[in-house]
Amino acid sequence: MIVVLSIFHNIPSLVGCRFVRLENPIIDASFRYFCASHGIVTVEDFLLHDVEVLAAFADRQTNSDRLKEGITVMLSLVERQCRPWLNGMELLEDLQRNKQNLSTGDRGTDSLLKGGFREGQVTELVGPSSSGKTQFCMQAAASVAEKHAGRVLYLDTGNSFSARRIAQFGSSSDTSLEQKVMSRISCHTVYDIYTMLETLQGLDVTLRSQVQTNVNEHRLRLLVVDSISSLITPILGGSGSQGRALMVAVGYMLKKLAHEHSIAILVTNHTVSAGGEGGKTKPALGETWKSIPHVRLMLSHDHKNSNSTISILKHTSMPSGQTMRITTRKDNR
Incomplete structure (x- = not known):
């Protein structure tokens, strides 16, 4: 192989x-x-x-x-079909000219990330069950649709998407504006890795055709996959390499979409036991997936006082270990 x-x-x-x-x-x-x-x-x-x-x-x-x-x-x-190599100056010019920061919808997180999500990058949000990952995703979707007038595609793998909850994150009391914001958010259910690959490839074709026909009104700014681990974990069992290869294929497509179409991509991942004593956890999907996201964030929730903390595990331009307390609401996932 x-x-x-x-x-x-x-x-x-x-x-x-x-x-x-x-x-x-x-x-x-x-x-x-x-x-x-x-x-x-x-x-x-x-x-x-x-x-x-x-x-x-x-x-x-x-x-x-x-x-x-x-x-x-x-x-x-x-x-x-592979992309040609680019030198450092070309990459820097592309970053400055075509890649913007998008607000996550939370001031603390925006401050931590020096502006929010970066277009052209894959951001992974890691956290245990009920830590608030889905809430964070829906808040981000509402923020991008409202503040940046951008389209959002939400790929839901676990029936956790809620239009009503997303609408609650809007800051406007204007009904017509709320309707415009909600119309910019599309949700698709994806239940297996093969459908995910097909969806991402179809999206790539659609975005390329829009560029050729100069369709740019409310272009796609954010792609959310909640959660990526629920699709990949079932195919990683056993000693075969097929599951791992499919995982890398999905990772490649996400990075390709982010870079070539200047999209910010947000995926969620669960945690697993790190082994040993102390109950420590680590991101799931292993070392192979670790190289896929440009940014890895860890979300933890203290159920005693309802506080949530977000920390940087990996970032292309910032040191890891920085943390920030963020605003949360009830009904975390």
């Missing part, structure tokens, strides 16, 4: 599409039949397969040279 995993960090929009849609004479009926006989129908299946094992199977066929050429072409098609 060394070859496959080395390109998995750059999975393009080819993921999920069938070979029949790839315009290349080498990817012919014979090659597709060979792949299908090994359970490979889509590009995603191909990336999840051990290429060295597949090449060994190809060696046993009478048309082995052509089949192995097909494998090489498939890898080439994937790599061709």
